[in-house]
Amino acid sequence: MHQPAPPFGADDLAGALAAPATPHLTDTLPRVPRPPRREHHPTRRRLPELPPAHTALICVALPGLVISTDQGQLTGRGLEGFYRAGRRLLSRCQVRVAGQEPLAVQARMPAADRARFVGTLRVGADGRGPDPDVVVERTRRADGTERITLHSAAARPLRLPLEVALGSDLAALGAIASGRAGPEQPAGVHDGGLRWSNAEGSATVTAQPPPSEALAAAGLLRWEVDLPPGGSASVELRVRPDGAAPLRPAGRAATNPLAPACATGDDPRVPALMRRSVEDLRALLLRDAAHPADLHLAAGAPWRCGLAPAEALAAARMALPLGTSLAAGTLRTLARTQLTGPGPKSGMVPGPRRDAGPHLPPACTGTQATLLFPALLAEARRWGLPERVTEELLPAAERCLTWLRNTVGDGTYLPDPQPGGAVRCETQAHAHRAALLGADLLDAYGRPGGTGLRQWARALRGAFADDFWIDHPRGARPAAARAPDGRPVPHLGAPVAHLLDTGLLGGGTLAPGLLDAVRTERLARLLGSPDLDSGWGLRGLGEREPGHNPFGHRTGAVRVHETAVAVAGLATAGYEKEAASLLRGVLAAAEAFGHRLPEMFGGERRTDDGAPLPHPAACRPAATAAASGVLLLTTLVGIRPDAPARTVTLRPVRGAPLGEIVLTGLRVAGAPFAVRVGRLGLAVVEEAAEGLQLGV
Numbered sequence: 001m002h003q004p005a006p007p008f009g010a011d012d013l014a015g016a017l018a019a020p021a022t023p024h025l026t027d028t029l030p031r032v033p034r035p036p037r038r039e040h041h042p043t044r045r046r047l048p049e050l051p052p053a054h055t056a057l058i059c060v061a062l063p064g065l066v067i068s069t070d071q072g073q074l075t076g077r078g079l080e081g082f083y084r085a086g087r088r089l090l091s092r093c094q095v096r097v098a099g100q101e102p103l104a105v106q107a108r109m110p111a112a113d114r115a116r117f118v119g120t121l122r123v124g125a126d127g128r129g130p131d132p133d134v135v136v137e138r139t140r141r142a143d144g145t146e147r148i149t150l151h152s153a154a155a156r157p158l159r160l161p162l163e164v165a166l167g168s169d170l171a172a173l174g175a176i177a178s179g180r181a182g183p184e185q186p187a188g189v190h191d192g193g194l195r196w197s198n199a200e201g202s203a204t205v206t207a208q209p210p211p212s213e214a215l216a217a218a219g220l221l222r223w224e225v226d227l228p229p230g231g232s233a234s235v236e237l238r239v240r241p242d243g244a245a246p247l248r249p250a251g252r253a254a255t256n257p258l259a260p261a262c263a264t265g266d267d268p269r270v271p272a273l274m275r276r277s278v279e280d281l282r283a284l285l286l287r288d289a290a291h292p293a294d295l296h297l298a299a300g301a302p303w304r305c306g307l308a309p310a311e312a313l314a315a316a317r318m319a320l321p322l323g324t325s326l327a328a329g330t331l332r333t334l335a336r337t338q339l340t341g342p343g344p345k346s347g348m349v350p351g352p353r354r355d356a357g358p359h360l361p362p363a364c365t366g367t368q369a370t371l372l373f374p375a376l377l378a379e380a381r382r383w384g385l386p387e388r389v390t391e392e393l394l395p396a397a398e399r400c401l402t403w404l405r406n407t408v409g410d411g412t413y414l415p416d417p418q419p420g421g422a423v424r425c426e427t428q429a430h431a432h433r434a435a436l437l438g439a440d441l442l443d444a445y446g447r448p449g450g451t452g453l454r455q456w457a458r459a460l461r462g463a464f465a466d467d468f469w470i471d472h473p474r475g476a477r478p479a480a481a482r483a484p485d486g487r488p489v490p491h492l493g494a495p496v497a498h499l500l501d502t503g504l505l506g507g508g509t510l511a512p513g514l515l516d517a518v519r520t521e522r523l524a525r526l527l528g529s530p531d532l533d534s535g536w537g538l539r540g541l542g543e544r545e546p547g548h549n550p551f552g553h554r555t556g557a558v559r560v561h562e563t564a565v566a567v568a569g570l571a572t573a574g575y576e577k578e579a580a581s582l583l584r585g586v587l588a589a590a591e592a593f594g595h596r597l598p599e600m601f602g603g604e605r606r607t608d609d610g611a612p613l614p615h616p617a618a619c620r621p622a623a624t625a626a627a628s629g630v631l632l633l634t635t636l637v638g639i640r641p642d643a644p645a646r647t648v649t650l651r652p653v654r655g656a657p658l659g660e661i662v663l664t665g666l667r668v669a670g671a672p673f674a675v676r677v678g679r680l681g682l683a684v685v686e687e688a689a690e691g692l693q694l695g696v
Contacts, residue, residue, distance in 0.1 A: 050177055051078040053302055054598075054614035060283040060301045060621060061113035061142035061249035067302060070107035072117030072138055076167055076184065079176060079302060082144055082239045084247065086305060088176065089203035090239045091184065092167035092219070095136065095148060098123045098160050102136040109594070112279040112621065113142040113249070124154055134160070134227075142283070143247040144239040152227035162223045162235065168196040168203050173302065189214045193221065195242070202242040207235055250295050251282030257295055257325030258282055259667045263633055266659030266679070269587050269595070270633060274663075276595040277629030280621035281319060285326075291336075294329040297627075300599055300619025309334055309351040309369035311624050314561065317376045318627035320383045321634045323667040327380040328389050334373065335396035345417075347403030349373055357540070357554035358547045359491050360481055363424065364417050371430040373400045378437035379504050381444075384643040384669040394445060401438045401449060404431060408456065412463045413482075420484040425468055429498040429514060432457050436511040437503045444644070464514045474531075474544070476522055478515075491545045492526065493554075494538040494562040499523060500569025508640035508649025508695045510572060520573055527566050528578030535606025536589040537563035537582060543605070550603040550613070557600040557615055560586065564628035568635045571653050580657035583632060587658075588612075590629070597625040636661055637677050642695070643669040649695035650675065650683040668692065 056079060057068045065083040074080045076091040083089065095102065102119025109115045116139050120132035135151040152158050171181035185196040192210035196203050211221040225233045240246070250256065258281055263274035281297065286307070288294040297315050299308035316330045339348045351366035374397040381390045408414055414431040415421040435457040439450035468479050470488045478496050479488035500523070502511040515523060526532060531542040537558035541548050550556045563586050570579035589612045590597050599622035602613030619625075636658060638651030648668055656679050664674040664687070671689030678684075685694060 049179075050617055052616040053079060053620070054616045054618065056080075056302075057107060057109055057115045058301050058620060059109065059113050059115050059140065059142040060280070061247070061251060062284060062286050062298055062301075062305060064113075064142040064144055064247045064249060065301055065305065066115075066140055066142050066144075068107070068115055068117070068140060070117075071104045072107060072119060073101065073104075076169070079173075083173060083302075084144065084241060084244075086173045087201055087241075088171050088173065088181075089144070089168060089241060090166065090205060091169050091171070091181075092165065093146065093237070094165040095138070096163045096165070097121055097134065097136060097150065103132075109596075112276070112283040112596075113251075115140045123158065123160060134158070143249065146237045146239075147234055148237070149232055149234040150225055150227060151232045152230060154227070155229055157229060158227040160225050160227065162225050164207075164221045164235075164237070166194055166205055166219045166221065170196055170198050170201050170203060172200070173305075177303070184219075187216045187219045189216045193237075194219060197242070204240060204242055206238050208238075209235065249283070250285040250287050255293070255295075256282060256285070257323055257329060258285075258319065259322045259665050259672075261322055261630070261663065261665040263661065263663050265661035267587070267661075269591050270658060270661055272595040273587065273590050273629045274633055277597075277626045278322065280596060280626035281315070281322070281623065281630075284621060284623050284626070288329070288333045288336075291332070294332045295326060296330040296333050297326070297623040300622030300625075303617070303619055304622075307333070308365070309337070309349050310365040310372060313369055313372040313376050315623035315627040317372065317379060318564070318624070318631040320380060321630060321639060321663075321666045321668075321673075324380045324383050324385040324389075324670075327376055327383075328385060328393075331373065331377055331380075331393050331396070334369065335393060338396055338399060340399070344407065345403075347399035347401075347406075349400065355554060357493075357552065359489055360422055360424070361416070361418075363427075367414070367417060367427060368430055370400045370403060371427075371434040373397055373434075374438040374441060375430075375434050375503055378441040381441070382504050382506070382643060383641050384667065384671075386670070387644075390441075391445065394441070394447070397438065397441060398447065398449070401434065401442070401453060404434060404438075405449075405452065405456065412459055413467075422484060422489070423482045424495075425478055425480055426495040426498040428460060428464060428468070429501065432460055432514050433501065433503045433511060435460075437505070440505050440511075461512070461514055465516065465519070469519060475526075476519075477526060478519075478523065491541060491547075492532065493541040493545070494532065494559060494566070495540075496523060497527060497538060497562050497566035497569060500573060501565050502569075502572075504640060506642050506645060507647065508642060508651075510640075521575075524570055524573065524575035524578050527570065528575070528581055530605070533578075533582060533585065534558055534603045535585050536601070536603075536612045537586045538566055539603040540600075543603075551615060553600055553615070553617075556603040558586075558589070558603050558612070559600045560597050560622075560628045561599070561624040564631045564635075568631055571635050571638070572651070576653055576655050576657070579635075579653065580655060583635075583657060586628075586632065593620070595629075596621055597629060598622060599625045633661070633663065634666070637663055637675050637683060639666075639668065639673075639675065640695070641668045646691055647693045647695040648673075648685070648688065650685070652677045652681050652683045654681040656681040662686075 063085040074093040081088040081091040106118040119136040121134040133154040167184040193206040213222040349369040353362040435453040439453040442450040481489040541555040598618040598620035640649040666673040669689040674687035
């Protein structure tokens with residue numbers, strides 16, 4: 001089951017873009033056939049290029065967003081500008097002091113929602129020497145504010161004209177991405193600032209202190225700034241839609257569902273990765289408009305600032321160590337979208353289709369979301385989701401499980417929902433986990449159906465070994481899928497890592513997987529091989545596979561989520577060498593990206609003097625990538641809670657690949673939780689809920 005992608009507002013961008021020109025964005029819409037070329041046209045019209053995002057500084061506090069270059073000036077080119085709910089309120093904001101543009105010397109993001117730009121000027125009367133005597137500092141925030149501060153190092157008082165040139169096209173981000181932004185709108189003077197308006201909306205910029213002049217025709221605000229020797233002066237701009245209240249990002253609210261987790265340890269990259277991961281998750285939080293108490297994660301910025309069901313569920317699952325409130329809000333939001341009534345789709349959580357590369361047709365993310373729903377609910381209960389919330393959501397989880405059994409019917413496998421659909425390897429892994437965790441959940445509440453789900457899962461394990469484990473010239477491997485006629489699709493890629501993700505049951509035990517011990521060992525060797533492990537993380541498609549492209553988002557790029565799943569699965573299965581190699585690789589990549597991991601990056605082989613290659617269309621921040629940082633670090637500790645039984649079991653990685661690590665500010669059983677793992681791989685709980693016992 002899939003749903004059409006909505007137009008980009010606070011939702012997904014891809015509905016506004018043509019699939020053939022932007023294959024990354026087919027994550028969100030079916031392929032659209034290209035109209036035939038007219039014979040009298042000498043060349044086919046080229047669709048506009050997607051503006052690159054990999055060099056941008058993207059500040060996020062949804063529904064606010066501001067995108068800048070490292071020069072600091074907003075010029076209106078590309079994606080630059082202040083946005084709210086997917087509309088660009090301000091496209092141009094250019095500063096001149098004494099008729100000069102500051103020379104940009106530094107641009108950095110001290111937090112997920114703000115950027116700081118520093119420029120210098122020489123304005124002294126004598127003009128001698130190379131040293132600047134005025135520093136221009138600009139602090140730009142995703143909530144729609146910018147503070148411009150002039151610092152003087154001159155020995156005499158200065159009186160400097162400050163000019164800010166502003167412009168707005170009021171364009172939707174989807175239109176900007178597809179080259180249809182249109183011209184700037186004419187400005188009008190409003191309340192000491194400027195205002196723009198068209199049929200799509202309006203925006204106002206106000207300033208404190210008010211400017212001495214506001215020129216609508218030129219889109220210009222002017223001040224005369226007096227600076228004593230060594231003194232400073234500031235102007236603050238506020239950008240917002242007409243009549244809108246100041247932005248109150250969900251991630252900054254007192255009801256923010258994510259615990260303030262911190263990490264320390266021998267490896268200096270550990271605290272930075274945890275800090276940035278939590279910041280990015282908070283920045284991507286959105287409220288359900290009709291039910292503002294329920295929060296969920298947007299998929300990523302700048303392209304996917306809305307709800308993508310499968311990604312939201314996957315990220316909430318990886319973020320369970322930060323508390324269960326995010327899982328509850330995500331599950332409640334998606335339960336309201338669940339299909340009900342008669343018909344084969346009843347019980348599904350709708351989701352858009354996603355490109356799967358050249359060897360398979362687009363996948364239905366609705367299938368993945370429907371299978372993730374009961375798994376997340378079951379595991380959230382183990383982490384401490386209140387019983388009343390679990391009981392409230394249980395009927396929706398039951399409908400997901402009923403859909404699973406009805407769709408499989410008398411067969412063994414869960415196919416793609418379209419008639420004659422392929423049977424994907426990773427879908428069987430998701431379905432198997434959903435069946436076992438769902439059965440555990442049903443039993444806990446005395447609901448029927450658990451026995452049937454376990455019986456089907458047992459049959460699936462037996463058949464999978466025969467039908468999906470294939471011989472290959474480079475050795476035995478799992479097939480990526482089975483075609484409708486039963487032929488295996490042999491291509492090897494990162495999605496096979498999902499075979500190791502089995503899910504948490506009671507007492508700290510894990511659900512059985514689809515692979516036996518021998519096949520698990522073989523898969524571990526494959527995941528650790530240079531064909532899949534780029535040195536920065538797992539490639540989406542093996543380097544030696546037909547169709548490999550190091551920048552293909554399903555055909556060779558490193559996808560952080562799948563790498564984190566592999567690290568966790570390998571560590572749990574005891575293959576710590578392979579897990580540690582992937583972990584060190586993705587940590588090195590995180591460091592190169594300023595610890596803000598993109599959803600994907602180039603799968604080029606790592607060299608001693610190399611760096612990971614950014615993907616120009618990747619979301620950064622992205623919910624699954626940020627949550628992957630949490631999963632990677634908590635994997636080292638191996639936390640397996642069972643809140644209903646009031647126990648927590650620790651299974652740290654024995655080799656302590658990053659040395660000592662201390663995690664504080666986590667949440668288990670509704671209370672703060674802290675744990676230390678020493679250099680010998682021994683774990684000690686330093687803070688926990690009262691009465692929580694350490695399991696064996």
